[in-house]
Amino acid sequence: MGSTIKDIAKDTNLSLATISKYLNGKNILPENKKLIEESIKKLGYKPNKTAQNLRSKKTNTICILLPFIGDYFWGFLCSIMEEYLRKYNYSTIISSYDAFSDDNTSELQFLLSKQVDGVILVPEYSGSITLPSLLLEAHIPFVCLDQELNGLSSDFVTSNNRTSAYQATKYFLENGHKIFGAIGGDLTSYTMKERISGMRDACREYNIPEDNLYIYGGDIASSADFFRNIMSMPNHPTAMLMLSYNYTLGTILTLSELGLQIPKDFSLISFDDDEIFSAFNPPITTVVQNLNEIGRQATGLLIKRINGDYELYPETKMIETKLIVRKSVANISTM
Amino acid sequence: MGSTIKDIAKDTNLSLATISKYLNGKNILPENKKLIEESIKKLGYKPNKTAQNLRSKKTNTICILLPFIGDYFWGFLCSIMEEYLRKYNYSTIISSYDAFSDDNTSELQFLLSKQVDGVILVPEYSGSITLPSLLLEAHIPFVCLDQELNGLSSDFVTSNNRTSAYQATKYFLENGHKIFGAIGGDLTSYTMKERISGMRDACREYNIPEDNLYIYGGDIASSADFFRNIMSMPNHPTAMLMLSYNYTLGTILTLSELGLQIPKDFSLISFDDDEIFSAFNPPITTVVQNLNEIGRQATGLLIKRINGDYELYPETKMIETKLIVRKSVANISTM
DNA sequence: CTGAAAGCGCTTACAG
């Protein structure tokens, strides 16, 4: 079907080796280069990656390993990283793995048989280290995203969760809020712990007692119950930081159910932005992660490791977030 | 590093060919089979897929091609299809392409160089046929998902959009609603046109005049304006079908802003389900697509084509949806 | 059923 390097060699009267050199950007005579290029065009030649991989023992393929693909947040990040990797001349396989299994050998088999050059790993939670341990043993370079691993040091790229929560909390404080809280999912995960630490940092700075901070972790329905309970207290919070997207939606609805208006009756900041938050009335103030930078740093670091550069290993890169101020936080300091 | 077929041959005193036959499930003597299996275990042998691919000219790789990966809906479906494909012994590459480009040759190059055996294609809109045309020319089997192509016949798997909208509308009608509508994004796309046809089918059946049907397509902010306008009319709709997830959230918030309660003051059905819809108060009635079945059918059909079976080509598979009745539709027939 | 040999399409030392 397609033409091969042999056809080009025959057509140009050059050797296979010379064609190969051209393909790999090595030095050849300009006149030969021209000959080869014409021939490639004429014969519609395309290098066979499979053969290249077999010979060079490099697949130029990396795998993004997710606990479960069906998550909106990771989808965006995957496309960003894919684009960066393409620039490095790498192609990307996206696959999922079972983070709750004690035995990830089948996943390792997959990576090994695919001969991927490296892995970008998104841990489900900080404790899922069976797969990372296997990668380490198999000498497959990998970079962790988002969650730091417990008891296993590795390269690691994440948002500066602590600082971002600190900034959001500070914004509450500057607007006169003195009792507030946070709602989210699994609070034992690395990212959530960091965010809560950031809140406490700000409280300490402003001399806000621990008791003024209401923090809840659980599913959406139970967190709505928590929220209703807390709002029935006489000295209830005036503001809350939503630790992830879904909880923001839930809380907004609970508020409207209680007949409370944002920001007049209650202030809100949400982690992670979405088209819908700016379309809301009022538009919601959010903490946005710099996904592009996360993707850029993670891929860059991985390629560096693949190329054998283990300078500063293991390295942690914290990417700054941005507080997008819209209209969901009221200034109550004059009250 | 890893052991090869040669090592197994040496270790078992059998020939390369015999090992290969074992690997490919051909008949060999039971005693040899046992020998080989022991040796494989002992040496930790793993077949090198790259070499297998090069020789057999089959990569057992298919590519899911999305207009943009960062979409929640496709993420789920991708993981489902990946799982099915794994059962067929295929691995999956997920990649994105530019649906608005007139020139998709770089995407084709990518597929060609990766030597994928087939493609599952998600068109951005019905008119994006530059890439499908190239696939057709290159004799790469592909199956379209979700959107039917304009002016290019191909295998095609989608939800039964028309029937699902018909059923939702009928549910409105059975509950006494006589003026209603739909809100969604790009109404010129195949899926949206089908859904609107389904609504009209139901209206015709119940002798509801065209004028009682308010349909709007646009972004979330402008559709909120539309909704506010329409609700200020004296004879405003009592119910609406939300043609996609985001619009449901927007409309719920507009309603609460207007001080209207679901379902007492307004009824709602949403396309596509999400955890949050059942956590809402009241929980939202939704039309859910059978993603698992869509994934199963799409992968099954593609594998069939790859294996050269072109029976009934081009084939369209419409997957039934399900109306999940919760509490967002009021019965107003006694009013 | 088994094995010796050729070859998939390319890259990699090694001479020249």
Next chain:
DNA sequence: CTGAAAGCGCTTACAG
């Protein structure tokens, strides 16, 4: 800079 030769790890006819 160029080319002849070997070989990456496997599969595929072909004899036996």
